[in-house]
Amino acid sequence: MHIFEDEKTDRFGNYPIWIKGKDANPQKIHEELYRRYGGQGYKFAIVFDCSADEWENPEKETPVYFLDTILDELIFYCGPEEVRRRLDELTCRN
Numbered sequence: 001m002h003i004f005e006d007e008k009t010d011r012f013g014n015y016p017i018w019i020k021g022k023d024a025n026p027q028k029i030h031e032e033l034y035r036r037y038g039g040q041g042y043k044f045a046i047v048f049d050c051s052a053d054e055w056e057n058p059e060k061e062t063p064v065y066f067l068d069t070i071l072d073e074l075i076f077y078c079g080p081e082e083v084r085r086r087l088d089e090l091t092c093r094n
Helices: 026-037 067-078 080-093
Strands: 002-004 017-020 044-046 062-066
Touching (some): 026 044, 044 067, 062 067, 067 080
Antiparallel strands (some): 002 017, 017 062
8 A cells, every 4th residue: 555645636626645556455454554644533424426428447546535626525525505505404403
């Protein structure tokens, strides 16, 4: 498993941590991230983008994001109206 940081951006301009290798599985990824960042309070998200056309080859690398850096992608995916609705629900509960 190889980990590359700050080498290339995703389509939103973020610099995720890129994971590559046949032996990259969730447990190994977790162990490596914990080794590098454990105890610092970070949370991570792996985005498996399956929205590509069936004729396109999948990416060879998997992006791993610091959780707070994918907000734009989540808003784009869910849509601003859904995000507003959910925020309204959350603020009404408090």
